[in-house]
Amino acid sequence: MLDVRAVKVEPITNVDIPAVAEYLQVGFSPGPSAAEWQRVMTPPWDVEQPNHGYLLRDNRRVVGAYLALYSERVIDGRPHRICNLGAWCVADEHRATGLRMLRSLLRQREYTFTDLTPDGNVVALNTRLGFAPLDTTTVLVPNLPCPMRSSGVRVVDTPTEIDEMLSERDQTIYRDHAATAVKHVVVAKGDRSCYVMFRRERRKRLPLFAFILYVGDRDLFRDCESHFYRYLLLRHGIAATLAEVRVVGHRPARSVMVTGWPKMFLSEDLKPVQIDYLYSELTLLR
Numbered sequence: 001m002l003d004v005r006a007v008k009v010e011p012i013t014n015v016d017i018p019a020v021a022e023y024l025q026v027g028f029s030p031g032p033s034a035a036e037w038q039r040v041m042t043p044p045w046d047v048e049q050p051n052h053g054y055l056l057r058d059n060r061r062v063v064g065a066y067l068a069l070y071s072e073r074v075i076d077g078r079p080h081r082i083c084n085l086g087a088w089c090v091a092d093e094h095r096a097t098g099l100r101m102l103r104s105l106l107r108q109r110e111y112t113f114t115d116l117t118p119d120g121n122v123v124a125l126n127t128r129l130g131f132a133p134l135d136t137t138t139v140l141v142p143n144l145p146c147p148m149r150s151s152g153v154r155v156v157d158t159p160t161e162i163d164e165m166l167s168e169r170d171q172t173i174y175r176d177h178a179a180t181a182v183k184h185v186v187v188a189k190g191d192r193s194c195y196v197m198f199r200r201e202r203r204k205r206l207p208l209f210a211f212i213l214y215v216g217d218r219d220l221f222r223d224c225e226s227h228f229y230r231y232l233l234l235r236h237g238i239a240a241t242l243a244e245v246r247v248v249g250h251r252p253a254r255s256v257m258v259t260g261w262p263k264m265f266l267s268e269d270l271k272p273v274q275i276d277y278l279y280s281e282l283t284l285l286r
Contacts, residue, residue, distance in 0.1 A: 007058050009100045011051035012065065017041050020055055023062045027089035032285060040067065040086065040284045045176035047071050050108065053086065054101040056094055064090035066101040071279035080270060083111040086281040088122070102129075112267035116280055126264050134246070134272055136260030141241040141252045143210075143233035146226065153224045155231040156186040162195075170195040170216045173278060180283045182213060185231065187224045194220040196228060199282065201242060211242045213277045218249030225252055247277070 012020055021037035032040075041052045049070045056064030067086030072079060085105065090098035106113065106129065115126055123133075156162060159178065165186045166174055174184060174195060187194045195216035201209040210232050215221045221228070225248075232238040244260060245251055265275050277283070 007056055007063065007094060007097050009097075009104050010055055010057055011104075012041070012053045012055050012067070013051065016055060016062075017052065019062050020052075020065045020067075023065055024067075024087060024089055027065075027091075028087065036285070037087075040069075040281065043069055043279070043284060044179040045071060045279060054104045056090065056097060056101060058094070063094045064098050064101060066098075066105060067281070068105055069280060069284070073279070075270065075274050081111050082279065083108065083113050084280040085113060085115045086117075099125075106266070112270050112275075113265065114275060114280065115264045116277060116282055118262055118264060123262050123264065126266075129266070131264040131266045132272065134263040134265060134275060135244075136263050137245045138258050138260035139243055139245065139251055139255035140209075140258045141229055141243055141255045143229040143238055143240055144226070144254075145230055145233055152189055153227045154188045155227055156188060157184065157231075157235070159184075162186050165193045166195055167216070173197075173214070176279070177283055181286045182283045183210075183236075185228070187221060187228050189220060189224055192217065192220050194218075194224070196221065197278075197283075198232075198241075200236075200238065200286070208239045209242050210236070210238045210240075212244070212247055213282060215248050221248060222250050246273075 017038055021034040021041065024037045025032065025034040047070050051068065053066050053068035055062055066088045069084040069086055071082045073082055083105065115122065115131065118126060156165065162174060162184055163171060165188060177197065182197050182199045185196050187196060196212065197214040198210045198212045200207045201211045203209060229241055232241060242258070243252060
């Protein structure tokens with residue numbers, strides 16, 4: 001009989017990263033490599049991390065892991081500490097004790113917690129623990145190659161140009177995420193610019209979609225979005241874009257409604273409108 005008392009819950013330290021990465025590579029196979037999991041656990045932005053999540057250890061063997069990504073954000077003029085709950089994997093024989101990792105994470109005080117990739121069972125569990133759902137109303141936008149009249153709109157994707165065109169806030173976000181798995185562009189018109197961050201999404205293993213993670217100036221994006229969708233098709237070969245109405249600020253023309261992926265958060269002082277997808281697992285995993 002399995003002795004659950006022998007299974008220990010421990011914070012994931014720097015020393016544990018290689019072993020946890022190898023465990024996740026096996027647990028999520030086929031999926032990210034051990035090297036990719038190590039990159040997820042060591043994000044490029046500057047933040048004091050209390051841990052990289054929690055693990056289950058049976059003697060010296062890792063039998064479970066729940067990753068966590070931390071960031072310190074200034075939201076509406078106030079500092080906030082965010083903990084993004086990442087991949088959660090537990091060996092079958094230890095599933096009864098896997099919840100202890102989540103409880104260890106949630107016992108950390110003064111954090112807002114986000115879970116941006118929960119599956120169905122986790123959604124129900126999170127709800128019981130007090131998490132609230134985010135509005136993930138999602139549309140699918142065809143990326144059309146329509147010829148554009150000369151309107152002074154540019155889509156810039158050169159790193160040096162992007163950095164020079166951004167506001168101080170967006171420049172910080174860009175520099176923090178420049179080395180992650182996401183893509184960056186600036187949509188510019190006249191003296192205005194809109195920073196857009198997106199990632200490639202796979203369906204049936206085909207990277208046919210873009211998913212928009214962040215829009216810096218929603219009004220400008222609405223005026224110039226057709227240029228952005230055209231850019232995705234012609235430059236990246238991406239046929240369509242998935243956009244959450246909450247993120248882009250409107251429902252794009254010629255879009256169709258599709259099912260959005262559940263996303264949740266737990267906070268004592270932040271509202272849904274203040275939650276975004278930056279500094280999260282969504283920016284690190286391909």
